[in-house]
Every structure is written in structure tokens, then in C-alpha cells.
Amino acid sequence: MRDFLTRLPKAELHLHIEGSLEPELMFALAERNRVRLPFASVEEARDAYDFSDLQSFLDLYYQGMSVLHTVEDFYDLAMDYFRRAHAEGVVHVEMHFDPQAHQVRGIELPVVMEGLALARRHAERELGLSSALIMAFLRDQDAAAAMSLLDEAAPYWEMLDAVGLDSAERGNPPSKFVEVFERAARLGIPRVAHAGEEGPAAYIREALDLLDVCRIDHGVRCLEDPDLVARLRDEGMVLTVCPLSNVRLKVVERIEEHPLPQLLEAGLRVTLNSDDPAYFGGGVLDNYLACQRAFDWDEATFIQIAGTAIEAAFVSQRRRLALRRQLADSV
Ligand SMILES: Nc1ncnc2[nH]cnc12
Ligand SMILES: [Zn+2]
Numbered sequence: 001m002r003d004f005l006t007r008l009p010k011a012e013l014h015l016h017i018e019g020s021l022e023p024e025l026m027f028a029l030a031e032r033n034r035v036r037l038p039f040a041s042v043e044e045a046r047d048a049y050d051f052s053d054l055q056s057f058l059d060l061y062y063q064g065m066s067v068l069h070t071v072e073d074f075y076d077l078a079m080d081y082f083r084r085a086h087a088e089g090v091v092h093v094e095m096h097f098d099p100q101a102h103q104v105r106g107i108e109l110p111v112v113m114e115g116l117a118l119a120r121r122h123a124e125r126e127l128g129l130s131s132a133l134i135m136a137f138l139r140d141q142d143a144a145a146a147m148s149l150l151d152e153a154a155p156y157w158e159m160l161d162a163v164g165l166d167s168a169e170r171g172n173p174p175s176k177f178v179e180v181f182e183r184a185a186r187l188g189i190p191r192v193a194h195a196g197e198e199g200p201a202a203y204i205r206e207a208l209d210l211l212d213v214c215r216i217d218h219g220v221r222c223l224e225d226p227d228l229v230a231r232l233r234d235e236g237m238v239l240t241v242c243p244l245s246n247v248r249l250k251v252v253e254r255i256e257e258h259p260l261p262q263l264l265e266a267g268l269r270v271t272l273n274s275d276d277p278a279y280f281g282g283g284v285l286d287n288y289l290a291c292q293r294a295f296d297w298d299e300a301t302f303i304q305i306a307g308t309a310i311e312a313a314f315v316s317q318r319r320r321l322a323l324r325r326q327l328a329d330s331v
Contacts, residue, residue: 004299005288009326011092011309012085012273012284014217014240016136016166017116018065018098019276020081029067029076038063049279054198054249055168057279062101064278069107074115075122081277082123082131088285091323092313094132096164099149100141109149113156132161132314134192137180139165139172146180161314162190164217165207169199174206181211190214190314192240196221197251201228208237215240215312220251223259223266233267238312243294244287245275255294264301271309303331 023045030037039045051057068074078095085093097116099109116133123129135153137146153160163184165177174181174193181191195207197218204222207213208231219239222228232239243258245251252258263270272291277283282290291297310323 001292001299002289004331005292005302006089006285007330008089008288008302008306009091009310009323009330010089010284010288010306011094011271011313011323012090013094013215013238013271013309013312014242014273014275015081015093015095016061016098016276017078017081017095018068018101019061019280020084020274020278021064021068021077022080022278025076025080026064026067029069029073033067033069033073035067035069037067049248051249051279054170057249057276058168061276061279065098065101066105068102069111071111071115071118074112075118078116078119079122082119082127082129084277084283086123086127086129088283090129090284091326092130092132092310092315092319094134094161094314096134096136096166098136098138098166099153100138100145103149109152109156113159117159130315130319133159134162134164135160136164136166137177138167139176139194140168143176143180146177147183150180150183157187157189160189162192162214164191165193165195165211166217169194169197169203173199173203174211178210181213185212192217194218197246198249201225204228204232208235214238218242218246218251220246220259220263222268223262229266229268236269238269238271238308239263240273241270242273242275242280242287244282244290245280248280255290258291258294260291261295269308269312270305271312272305299331303327 023042120131191213192215193207194217196204201224215238272287
């Protein structure tokens, strides 16, 4: 099964590129940029990745990215991840990035965009790996800051495959960001949002009704609202689920208790993703393998999930056809 899951061409729709920063690279960049880290070693950093909830993770996540300063740093960050992902059979990566978390440290948007763009081009050429860019608004900042970011990103609107909404969910409902999402819609930029990770099912409804999103990131708490589940199914809404993340952030206690089987049973279109692989103990393949061990799914189930990710990816029609063919040839 490991061979089969490795071979399966996997599209990843939910990754925070800053959450792919492995401690080894974090230390290398800290030295390059003369940043002091609160850890004495790579092992000490890994030992600190023991989270009680989303906020306790976010505190370390924002601290970790303080080593990212230059175009080269963002290039190295993304290229490092693309190489690892490619080695485990990932063929397409859609990455969230958090400009506001860099701007507060004095790192301006062009630095981030240039580094990521270089890595994307290189990955396409060297690895045949395609990618998409999702510019995320930090929901624990005010809506005006999100609007300013969207304005500032004008030179890059064409490069954005979508905008998203992430960071601390509780107390920061989608309704706070209606205006900026409406503006993105008028600009023709697709929208996604984290909802129903730690927050209630009502936030998923809001994301659909008020933000007009085309995918829900996480969404696992939809099961608390049967009418919402029916709606998600009828609308064919895709959930970008991240099982290892949910375990590490204590959304669920154990992977065996993860609601993925119920989501599939309800006819929902689910995909498997890593979220923040450097912090949550594994990449896309590890998430597939963890589900295989926990739920004993057959090959057909994984083919269905990998197929859903290909259908929901932000890719050209030509690329989608190529990915479909790769999937068909792999099984
Ligand atoms: N799992 C997650 N939820 C919300 N915001 C995030 N930013 C990075 N990872 C996140
Ligand atoms: Zn996420």
C-alpha cells in the first residue's frame, strides 16, 4: 500500500508554505540572517512542537518564520518543500502564504512574491511540479488591514490563484471579512477560507453565504449541522482536510477518531493535505498513510480522494487533463 500511495499522483490543496519550514532550514537561515532562535538545537525545536490548540501552534509558527528575510530565503523555503513533496509523489501544490506576518517584521510583499515565484518556476522546470498561490488574510487582524493588503497586492493580482483566510479562528468569523472578499470577487480572484477547524459549523455557513468561497479549508466541524452537511454535498463543495494537523492541534484526540470516514460516508468531496508539515509530523504522503492505517481504506477510496483534489485544483484545463491521465496511468 505504501508503494501504491507513493505512486499515486497527489495534488495538495492546503499547505501553508511558512509551515513547511523544517528546523534544519530554520537554523541555517537564522545563521545566515543573524536571527536568535529560542532553541539550542534542531532537536530542541522539534521537542517544542507539542501543541494544546491552534493558538499554541500559531505562536511558534509566527516565531519560526522570523528567520525569513530575503528573496533567497523565500526561494529556499519553497524549493525545499517542493523537492520533498516531489519525492513523495506530490504533483501539484497550492500554497497559502501570510504576507501580513512578514510585513509586521519589515519584510515587504515584493520580497515574498519574488522568492516564491522563482521557486515555482524552478519546480515546474526541474521537477515537473505545478503550483498555485493563495494569499491569505490573517483573520485575527482587522478587516482594514486585509483590505490594505489586497490593494498593495495589485501588481500581483494576476499571479494569485485565490485569496484565503487563516490564523486564529475562534472569535474571528468570516463575516468580519465580507468587504475584502467582495472586492476580491469583483477582481475575479477565487476565494477559499479556513472554517470549521476550531470554529463552529456556523462559520462554514458564513464562509459559503458571505464570502462565496469555492472550497472550505478543514471544515471538519460541519458534521455538527446535518443541514449544512446536506448543503455541502448538494453543492459539491470540496473540503481540504488535514488529518495529522487535526490530531496535533487537538481538534480530535486520535486519528482513529477523525471524522473523515463520516465525511466520506455523507458523500462529501474530501481531499487530504498536510497544512503545516514541518510542525505536524509529516507531509501529504504521511497523511495518506495515516488514514490507511487508521481506517483501512482500499485503493479505490484513495483514487477517489486523489481524483477529487485534481478536479478541485486551480490549474489550467490542459494541466488538469495531464493530471487526470497521470492518475489513470498510476493505478
Ligand atoms: N492550521 C491552521 N489554521 C489556521 N491558520 C493557520 N496558519 C497556518 N496553519 C494554520
Ligand atoms: Zn491551514
